[in-house]
Amino acid sequence: MPHFLAIAWMYRVDYARAGITMLPGIDPDGRRTSQQALLYSAALCAIANVEINAASLKDEGVRGEMLEELDSLKGRADQLLEQAQTAFKLRLSS
Numbered sequence: 426m427p428h429f430l431a432i433a434w435m436y437r438v439d440y441a442r443a444g445i446t447m448l449p450g451i452d453p454d455g456r457r458t459s460q461q462a463l464l465y466s467a468a469l470c471a472i473a474n475v476e477i478n479a480a481s482l483k484d485e486g487v488r489g490e491m492l493e494e495l496d497s498l499k500g501r502a503d504q505l506l507e508q509a510q511t512a513f514k515l516r517l518s519s
Contacts, residue, residue: 426465430458446516461509468502 430448433440437449449458472495 427462427469430462430465434458446513448513451516464505465502468498468505472498472502 433447434449434455437447440447441450448461449455452458
């Protein structure tokens with residue numbers, strides 16, 4: 426997601442000319458776009474870190490806790506994705 430937001434920011438004028446609504450096109454100063462990119466980057470790093478730590482642990486109890494943490498992060502990432510998709514669809518319909 427951060428990659429797509431960066432591309433959308435670079436080409437926001439072109440997207441606007443084509444009539445394609447992207448977050449950077451409705452975010453004139455780039456604050457919301459950068460916040461979203463940072464949020465997705467942080468979530469991606471956290472998920473990758475949990476995966477690495479869980480795979481390297483020998484203790485099944487600790488591994489189970491780490492996998493629960495991963496599931497929780499994935500659930501939050503899914504919620505954020507759903508919210509972003511809803512906002513995008515609402516923006517397209519207006």
